[in-house]
Structure formats: C-alpha cells, structure tokens
Amino acid sequence: MTSRSLLRLAMAGAVAAGGVLLAGLPADASKAPRSVPVRLLALNDFHGHLEPPTGSSGRMVDEHGATVEAGGAAYVATHMKALADRNTIAVAQGDLIGATPLVSAAYHDEPSVEFLGKLGLDVAAVGNHEFDEGYAELRRIMKGGCHPVDGCSPAGPWEGATFDYVGANVLFKNRNERTDALAALGDSRKFGTLLKDWGVPALPPVSVKWMNGVPIGFIGLVTQTTPNIVTAEGIKDLKFVDEVKAANVASELLKLVGVKAQVVLVHEGDQVTAGQSPDSCAAVPGAGNRIATQVAPEIDIVLSGHSHQAYMCTVKDPAGRDRLYSQGGSFGRVITQVDLKVNVRSRDIDRASVVADNHVVTRTVPADAEISQFVQTWKDRVAPVANRxxxxxxxxxxxxxxxxxxxxxxxxxxxxxxxxxxxxxxxxxxxxxxxxxxxxxxxxxxxxxxxxxxxxxxxxxxxxxxxxxxxxxxxxxxxxxxxxxxxxxxxxxxxxxxxxxxxxxxxxxxxxxxxxxxxxxxxxxxxxxxxxxxxxxxxxxxxxxxxxxxxxxxxxxxxxxxxxxxxxxxxxxxxxxxxxxxxxxxxxxxxxx
CATH class of the missing domain: 3.90.780.10 (5'-Nucleotidase, C-terminal domain)
Known part of the structure; x- marks a missing residue:
C-alpha cells in the first residue's frame, strides 16, 4: 500500500548509516538548541459527530466536576485553532468513522474524513469501526475513488484522506500477499530480516512526522478483538495480532532508521470511575493498561481510545520509567494536548518534559464559521434520506x-x-x-x-x-x-x-x-x-x-x-x-x- 510515511522510512533507510539517521542535522551543531518543542493534539472515537451530539453523548464532566455540553465539529475546530501552535502535530486514535450519524453515514463517512482533513489531522490509528464496511472500503477512504455501489457523493469524486492511517497489528493472513506497503519496506535487508517471521502488513505500520528538525514516529494499533466486533466477510483476508508484539516490531522498524522519539496511537483502552475529571487517572486497569505498560521501553507515550473514557495517567514502562497513558473521551468532546521536548542530539523525547491536559470541547465558544457551513451543506444534502x-x-x-x-x-x-x-x-x-x-x-x-x-x-x-x-x-x-x-x-x-x-x-x-x-x-x-x-x-x-x-x-x-x-x-x-x-x-x- 503506497504511503508517504513508509516511503519516507524507506528513503531514510537508504541514507542511514549503522541505524543512525543522518538527514536533517544542522550544519553547525554547536549552534543548535539542546531541545526543540513539539505539541500533540489528539482526538479519539469521533464517530462522525459533525453535528453536536445530543443527550448523554453530548455532555462531559469538566476539570471542575461540572457536567457541560460538549462536542460538534464546528466547536472542535474552534478549540483546535486555539490550542494549535507552530509546533503542533494532530493525531487520532481510531474510530473516526463508522457507527456515525446520518449526516456522515449516508455518504460512507466521506464528510467526516474531509472535516478531519480540514482540521489538520496528520496521522491516525485505525479503529475497529474503520473496518465496518470492510478492508476494501477502508482502502477507498484512504486512497480515494467513488463508492463501488453508491457511486460518487454530491461533492464529486472522493480524493482520499489527507492524513495517514496506520495499523501495525493488521496483517494479511496469506504470507504470499504482496503490497506496496511491504515493498516500501522490503527493499531494505534490515527490514526484510525483521519482518521475516512477522507477516505482511495490510496497512502502513508507522508514520514519521518531522517537527522542528526532528522526526517523531507514530505507531498505529487497533484492538486485537476487532474480528469479534466487525462483519467477518469484510476482513476475511486479515488477521489482527497482539498489540504489544506489533508495537515492538514497529518500534524496531523506527529504530532501524534512527527514529527514537516514538508515540503509540492505540485503539484500545480502559474504563473509569464515573464522574471524574478528564485529567484524573481514574482508569481501571484493563486491556489498555496492559498495552501501555508492556510495549517496548523505547516507546515514550501511549495515547489510547476505544473505551470512550477520559483519563490522564502515568504508568511504568518495562524499564521502570514513567510513560504517559491517556484517552480523550469520544464524539469530539475532548482534545488531548501533550507538550514535550525532543533532544536534538539524541533525537529522543525528554520524558521529564512531557505535560498533558484533556481539554473539554465546550460549546460556549463561537462555532467555527467555515466548518459550520460545511456541516450545513451536508445536512441539506442528506435531507432526502431523512424522508425515506x-x-x-x-x-x-x-x-x-x-x-x-x-x-x-x-x-x-x-x-x-x-x-x-x-x-x-x-x-x-x-x-x-x-x-x-x-x-x-x-x-x-x-x-x-x-x-x-x-x-x-x-x-x-x-x-x-x-x-x-x-x-x-x-x-x-x-x-x-x-x-x-x-x-x-x-x-x-x-x-x-x-x-x-x-x-x-x-x-x-x-x-x-x-x-x-x-x-x-x-x-x-x-x-x-x-x-x-x-x-x-x-x-x-x-x-x-x-x-x-x-x-x-x-x-x-x-x-x-x-x-x-x-x-x-x-x-x-x-x-x-x-x-x-x-x-x-x-x-x-x-x-x-
């Protein structure tokens, strides 16, 4: 599968020496800063909520314990613009589409993916709901083309997502399957050796984004239980392997090309004690915590999803070091902000510099005018469906x-x-x-x-x-x-x-x-x-x-x-x-x- 992120990795491997990435070093290292700032802004489980969600799905407990109205694409856009700076990479932890309201679902979620592109999303893990209409449909959403049955939407031919979808633990069952994703990796002897006993990736396992002269590697993971919660026919050629094992292989891939700043975007999480602040660590250890504590020590941050909860935790990695583990609710009601610094020489995240906050997407701010009009256009288009x-x-x-x-x-x-x-x-x-x-x-x-x-x-x-x-x-x-x-x-x-x-x-x-x-x-x-x-x-x-x-x-x-x-x-x-x-x-x- 063609991927800008994988091609970038392949190119990096070609210029790497001894696994140390050489590209991008300043001409005069003595004048370079010791570290550079990076800000991550994360969403999870958006589920196509272009309109403000209603009822309990549209309320969130804020940092002060108050229950407030939250969510809606136009409000997400306003809050994102206020939080973003020149150091920002926007990420997501899956279920951006699937199980969506009529305004998005009627057009196979193209409106939601277009909105996320307008929002500036850079990279997202796949969630189980990304496979609701099958692997072939996910590829269409990623790469473009009109729906094979329903044709083009009223907006015209679909051009594909403008952000990278990644899923390191999504493999083909048939080891002889050949994809352009594997081809981008397989030309490197190091990659080939690493993947020999692993499998053939059905999706790009990683995406690398450069910010302030340093590379940040993002590893995508989806819950291993996906085959149990989506239609079997659509994923009959795929297997979903253990999240920890997949993350560790992907981490090794990143290390081979010198990418040491590593973030996991995982669509798996835990439940919480009800009524807590979104910034509290009220998570009850479960499947998400297992992943957050067991993935390779080289992985610096674990951002999660799937359970629709909001929490902000610090866990220990296998080497005993502190590691951020968080989630931001669902339906566009919370944006997770993570500020960190990357050491320019080591190219690694200084974990002591990591500061995180879950921001509730309140509706007390002005709705973004452009996105409001965008959503209204799709509402008008779906009106005939509402009358069937x-x-x-x-x-x-x-x-x-x-x-x-x-x-x-x-x-x-x-x-x-x-x-x-x-x-x-x-x-x-x-x-x-x-x-x-x-x-x-x-x-x-x-x-x-x-x-x-x-x-x-x-x-x-x-x-x-x-x-x-x-x-x-x-x-x-x-x-x-x-x-x-x-x-x-x-x-x-x-x-x-x-x-x-x-x-x-x-x-x-x-x-x-x-x-x-x-x-x-x-x-x-x-x-x-x-x-x-x-x-x-x-x-x-x-x-x-x-x-x-x-x-x-x-x-x-x-x-x-x-x-x-x-x-x-x-x-x-x-x-x-x-x-x-x-x-x-x-x-x-x-x-x-």
Missing amino acids: AAGTITADITNTATASGESALGNLIADAQLAATKEGGNAQIALMNPGGVRASLSYAGSAAGEGDGVVTYGESFTVQPFNNLMQVVTLTGAQLKTVLEQQFTGGPNNQAFTKILQPSANLTYTYSTGAAWGSKVSDIKIDGVPVTDTQTIRVAANNFLVGGGDAFQAFTEGTDLWSGPLDIDAFVAYLGQNNPIAPPATNRITVTG
Missing part, C-alpha cells in the same frame, strides 16, 4: 409509561436491540433506558407526504437521536438482579428517580412497590426459565447504560464487552424487517404491592 420510509406500523406506538413503567415503544426498541446483537454479540436479553426513547411513533402521515402508517428514517431518528453504540456484556444472574434493583430509589447507587428499564420480550420479572431496596425484584425469567445467581447472561444495552449511566453502576461490572451497530441502525433495521408492526404488549413486568 423505514417501515410501517398499524397504530400509534407511544413512549408513555404504563403502571409497570414499560412503554410500548420502549419494549419495541428493546426487541430491536436484542435482534441486532444476537449475531456477533451473542446477546440473550436486551434492556433499554426509558430516557433514550425521545418521541412516540405516530400512525398519521406527516407533512412530508409519506402516508399513514409509514415510519420515515427521520422519524425513527427522532425516537433514537443519541447515536449510542449497541454493546453486549456478560453479567451473572446476581448482577442482573442488582441492575434491576438499581431501577428504584433508596439504594446505595443514589438513584434520584425510579427508572424502569424497557425489557426485551423474553425477559420477565416481578417487582414489589412495598419491599425494601435490594428485595424488590423477584421471579426473573429468560425465555420462561428462572434465572439463577450463578449463571452467566449476555445482556445487550446501549453504551450509555453499559458505562453506568443513569446510576446503573452494576452494568460496569460486566465482562467480555462487545460493540455493535448504532442503536438507530438497530431500530431501523428491525422496522424494515418486521412490517407491519403492531404496538407491543406492556406485560413483561409484573407489579405487586
């Missing part, structure tokens, strides 16, 4: 709660979410938060003229506007009971209001209004079979709930996290596959005194 039919209903399906707390529409959404997560996530039941059901579905036709009983995509999106990801976690029966107990006030979770989760049709239970907290829920059954405390259950919910939203903290104890489609996509797919839909019964929960 998604499915049909036989009567109004409302979000009005019954005495049990269920609503017909809430139950319908839970059924849709279970259907969307059975394959891939192996979900057995689904639970939907009632606050996420934002409007009712009306049988009567609208002014758009779609006709009685027809549900448009736009109407569906009004019901499910938050663009939450569908996720599945494993809970024990006891943990599921705790989740259900946390629906009610009076418990240690400080639930301010009773919030009855909307259950899929195969989950039934009873709750008592008069029982004490902890003893309210009983007779839990799945498909009519009583649930035991020790059995394991795959539970589907949106990422808001899985992250402990609405004080459902027991969800955060779940294991084996799987991420799937957006909740809106799950809903629309269900509407289209089950025509016509009658209002579901609201008899899944039994209430006693």
